[in-house]
Amino acid sequence: MPTLDWIGKRAVVNHHREVPYRLIHCDKKKSVGDPDSGNLIVQGDNLEALKALLPYYAGKIKCIYIDPPYNTGNEEWVYNDNVNSPEIREWLGTVVGKEAEDLSRHDKWLCMMYPRIRLLREFMTSDAVIFVSLDDSEVHRFRMLMDEVFGSNRFVANVIVESNKRGQTYNDISKNHENLLIYSKNNNIAFNELGSGPINLA
Secondary structure: OOOOOOOOHHHHOOHHHHOOOOOOOOOHHHOOOOOOOOOOOOOOOHHHHHHHHHHHHOOOEEEEEEOOOOOOOOOOOEOOOOOOOHHHHOOOOOEOOOOOOOOOHHHHHHHHHHHHHHHHHHHEEEEEEEEEEEOOOOHHHHHHHHHHHHOHHHEEEEEEEEOOOOOOEOOEOOOOEEEEEEEEOOOOOOOHHHOOOOOOOO
16 A cells, blocks of 8 residues: 655654653633533643543544644644654744745644544544544645555545635636545444435534
8 A cells, every 4th residue: 555755754653652641630610511421621732632531532432523734834833742853853843834934844744643643543433433624735645644544445535515715716716615534443334324415514
């Protein structure tokens, strides 16, 4: 199976194992509702939060939805994962800019996403699915990453979602859609329970 390579990949392949476990502390001042409901809102770095939640929820989650940075070049997100690699240590704390300003922004994005996807897979039950919202900036690279982590036969669909960002003109092609990638933990997932009518994901 073809795989995707990028700057820093070797440094992050096992980073999800190197992230230390942390304790989650409940802030009663910010808590509402039934304390036994099982609902949680976790504030903090999402990689550290995932590692802290893993002992409690590994193999127990049936559906995951994530909406990562699209890496359009306009978001100015910061690469902060503390990976022990010379090339990656140079990235720490720096704003990820436009392609002309930052020739390695796609590498940084993949290095940020890879350990998170590896951890999310560990949360999933055998019949679980994961949904990922992306636009065209990274969807082709991310599909190869997901194929590597889950297996290409675990790809379920790429659902095109209308976003109404910009209408078509005579001078331009309309970019009014985003992608919703769906992967399964195993390849026995069927969505016929959703019915035969149209599905509104908005």
